[in-house]
Amino acid sequence: MNVILLSGGSGKRLWPLSNDIRSKQFIKLFKDEGNMYESMLERMYKNIKKVNNQSTITIATSHTQVSIINNQLGKEIGISIEPCRRDTFPAIVLATAYLHDVKKVPLEESVVVCPVDPYVEEDYFIALEKLYKLSKNSKYNLSLLGINPTYPSEKYGYIIPENKKEVSKVVKFKEKPNTQKAKEYISEGALWNGGIFAYKLKYVLEIAHKLIDFKDYNDLYNKYETLEKISFDYAVVEKEEKIQVMKFEVKWKDLGTWNTLTEAMNENILGKGIQNEKCENTHIINELDVPVLCMGLKNVVVSASSEGILVSDKKQSSYIKPFVEKINQPIMFSEKSWGSYKVINVQENSLTILVTLNSGNKMKYHSHNYRDEVWTIISGNGKAIIDGNEQNVKPGDVITMKAGSKHTIIANDELKVIEVQIGKEISVSDKQEFDK
Amino acid sequence: MNVILLSGGSGKRLWPLSNDIRSKQFIKLFKDEGNMYESMLERMYKNIKKVNNQSTITIATSHTQVSIINNQLGKEIGISIEPCRRDTFPAIVLATAYLHDVKKVPLEESVVVCPVDPYVEEDYFIALEKLYKLSKNSKYNLSLLGINPTYPSEKYGYIIPENKKEVSKVVKFKEKPNTQKAKEYISEGALWNGGIFAYKLKYVLEIAHKLIDFKDYNDLYNKYETLEKISFDYAVVEKEEKIQVMKFEVKWKDLGTWNTLTEAMNENILGKGIQNEKCENTHIINELDVPVLCMGLKNVVVSASSEGILVSDKKQSSYIKPFVEKINQPIMFSEKSWGSYKVINVQENSLTILVTLNSGNKMKYHSHNYRDEVWTIISGNGKAIIDGNEQNVKPGDVITMKAGSKHTIIANDELKVIEVQIGKEISVSDKQEFDK
Numbered sequence: 001m002n003v004i005l006l007s008g009g010s011g012k013r014l015w016p017l018s019n020d021i022r023s024k025q026f027i028k029l030f031k032d033e034g035n036m037y038e039s040m041l042e043r044m045y046k047n048i049k050k051v052n053n054q055s056t057i058t059i060a061t062s063h064t065q066v067s068i069i070n071n072q073l074g075k076e077i078g079i080s081i082e083p084c085r086r087d088t089f090p091a092i093v094l095a096t097a098y099l100h101d102v103k104k105v106p107l108e109e110s111v112v113v114c115p116v117d118p119y120v121e122e123d124y125f126i127a128l129e130k131l132y133k134l135s136k137n138s139k140y141n142l143s144l145l146g147i148n149p150t151y152p153s154e155k156y157g158y159i160i161p162e163n164k165k166e167v168s169k170v171v172k173f174k175e176k177p178n179t180q181k182a183k184e185y186i187s188e189g190a191l192w193n194g195g196i197f198a199y200k201l202k203y204v205l206e207i208a209h210k211l212i213d214f215k216d217y218n219d220l221y222n223k224y225e226t227l228e229k230i231s232f233d234y235a236v237v238e239k240e241e242k243i244q245v246m247k248f249e250v251k252w253k254d255l256g257t258w259n260t261l262t263e264a265m266n267e268n269i270l271g272k273g274i275q276n277e278k279c280e281n282t283h284i285i286n287e288l289d290v291p292v293l294c295m296g297l298k299n300v301v302v303s304a305s306s307e308g309i310l311v312s313d314k315k316q317s318s319y320i321k322p323f324v325e326k327i328n329q330p331i332m333f334s335e336k337s338w339g340s341y342k343v344i345n346v347q348e349n350s351l352t353i354l355v356t357l358n359s360g361n362k363m364k365y366h367s368h369n370y371r372d373e374v375w376t377i378i379s380g381n382g383k384a385i386i387d388g389n390e391q392n393v394k395p396g397d398v399i400t401m402k403a404g405s406k407h408t409i410i411a412n413d414e415l416k417v418i419e420v421q422i423g424k425e426i427s428v429s430d431k432q433e434f435d436k
Numbered sequence: 437m438n439v440i441l442l443s444g445g446s447g448k449r450l451w452p453l454s455n456d457i458r459s460k461q462f463i464k465l466f467k468d469e470g471n472m473y474e475s476m477l478e479r480m481y482k483n484i485k486k487v488n489n490q491s492t493i494t495i496a497t498s499h500t501q502v503s504i505i506n507n508q509l510g511k512e513i514g515i516s517i518e519p520c521r522r523d524t525f526p527a528i529v530l531a532t533a534y535l536h537d538v539k540k541v542p543l544e545e546s547v548v549v550c551p552v553d554p555y556v557e558e559d560y561f562i563a564l565e566k567l568y569k570l571s572k573n574s575k576y577n578l579s580l581l582g583i584n585p586t587y588p589s590e591k592y593g594y595i596i597p598e599n600k601k602e603v604s605k606v607v608k609f610k611e612k613p614n615t616q617k618a619k620e621y622i623s624e625g626a627l628w629n630g631g632i633f634a635y636k637l638k639y640v641l642e643i644a645h646k647l648i649d650f651k652d653y654n655d656l657y658n659k660y661e662t663l664e665k666i667s668f669d670y671a672v673v674e675k676e677e678k679i680q681v682m683k684f685e686v687k688w689k690d691l692g693t694w695n696t697l698t699e700a701m702n703e704n705i706l707g708k709g710i711q712n713e714k715c716e717n718t719h720i721i722n723e724l725d726v727p728v729l730c731m732g733l734k735n736v737v738v739s740a741s742s743e744g745i746l747v748s749d750k751k752q753s754s755y756i757k758p759f760v761e762k763i764n765q766p767i768m769f770s771e772k773s774w775g776s777y778k779v780i781n782v783q784e785n786s787l788t789i790l791v792t793l794n795s796g797n798k799m800k801y802h803s804h805n806y807r808d809e810v811w812t813i814i815s816g817n818g819k820a821i822i823d824g825n826e827q828n829v830k831p832g833d834v835i836t837m838k839a840g841s842k843h844t845i846i847a848n849d850e851l852k853v854i855e856v857q858i859g860k861e862i863s864v865s866d867k868q869e870f871d872k
Contacts, residue, residue: 296752
């Protein structure tokens, strides 16, 4: 089967573990069979491959997520990168064109589009494959997965099917209702719209060519910025008569808040943490090097990272967004294609960072106009290039770089470096990159 | 008046703000009139001076606390340093000898001895002066302050006075009772024994000379390690007939737990913190640079420092000690006579530290056998001496020191340095100090 996973933007609701760079789907919170922690993305990818090892998976995302996706899934994974945000129709068209032009999937083939972040069990992946086959072998242009509602939620749009069979024509879509309306819909057999649907490549690409003047994937990619913002619902779904829905009966959790997310965790403590015997239904998710001690807490989630500390009653945790938006904190931790960095000290005119370069990786050759930098190698071996001069580096070696000097470092094995930045206005935007 | 403040050892109960070096009396938690934060020690000192500007105050403490006491009260404060722990009798005798031999207080003078860490109001300090005068002008050898109990506490010893007058002879002392016994004592007019008492210097020094063979303060200090461990109660109080107690009617709080301590705080948030409108009776005490966000918490204290994070139901916070004792965390922050240090990153074979040298101060000239060090100056100006060679330093300068090299740094103005330590077994004990 072919799958497009929509990997969305930042998740303020899981602060401090999610930030503008690390969205919730990348946080490693779930134990796999081998007792290793995996992210929602890894879990989703692994399970699709388990159901059908031949699946072609493409992740539709933005530039900022590429490094972390490659770190988690390897460099071979298909990624359709939106050069900028242009709503769901351009994004889905771009990924569909990518499947056809880059991955060479035939136009007659079907693809399933689904979000990367629901927490689902094995049956979900079996349903995805059923949906794929349904789309491939039917005359309906769009095939949706409709989730059987477990309560009258106000958070979902609803799909009204013609009848109560497993697969039915869709009569109507309903916007997110209030609880009362939701109850009415459910009594009439309505299903949650989880944004999971399948279509033939041909179908979407034909609509796209009518609306957008483009040749192929590369052409669309290059003119992406000029595209009009338009939703897939508006451009496609609302104009389509031939839509069917397949009923999906089982577990579906939208892990968008700490409350729902902790329900899906295998253990109550992740990272360094202690709970005394008076704690009940309390979770610690701690990415710091120092311990969290909880005493006598009930229904509380404690989450700590380099960005901050959240202590919340679980139900209240769904209201954190406006508070987090007011926190004006620089990004303290980021995964990069070459490894990661972590801000370890902030002063008025200096910033100290722990840089980890993965074995065999290097930074881009770059310089800064307004800051000096000092590297102290603390572990690993590698090679530094400063203004064209190469030198091997080992623990204890120190390299000083004045503003303007071009520099990079290449890791032979995993290399850890303490980088001290000194300057009047230190900013991530003060960076010039060079090819060599 | 003359006062000996007993400054006791580490307070695990206020972890993570207190540690083996920073006891609770040094944590700056209380707002003074000028809206600046002050510690229990500063508050105690200031209030004694307010009641009587001529008071001679001596702090009886151990070596580890001298730097922080000098930082908080200045270098002129009298400190009687116990070279090692020998229980309360040797400690009180040493401080009394210090008052007489160093501070030149006459033998006929009285001194009030009291702990540094209760949270008390102005009337307490007036009571101390009354106690001092009572001792000075009476034939009783010991004059105690008896606190009028507000509830049948199991945490105090009780004093049974002969009558209910403001000042009465003491009939008996009772060990910490259970609640039932405490109720009985209180109904008979018993008072809490808060460990506050006054005596004439002569009286304690005469007993001391009978029990210990010493000439004067210096002699006692030098042979301190050879002294027998013996409590003041056993050596003095239990053998004494002529003891009186002065009743003290008002507020007295033992701020030994987060529960009691937060009751005395002026505000609910200290440091970077946010509470949503659903929080009740919740306190944030945050020494980290990143924010703490609390949502929907009731009766909870959150305290965060470089050592760790405590999240506790307030009542449960009195039971943290055994949990904290199990946390095997190196000391991450320490005040020194010359400034402070803060561990900002820990790796297997390296440690990165932010060193702050106060203006005009310097480290001891020293070396390490098993680690290299790299200093990067990030702010301020000063002078480094490496193996006898002096050089001026400014922001951006880097100094590398191989294991074995002697080094120090002197601050012209406040100097901040990132120190990277690299070595196989990094330990605070790997340090050799030199005079020049």
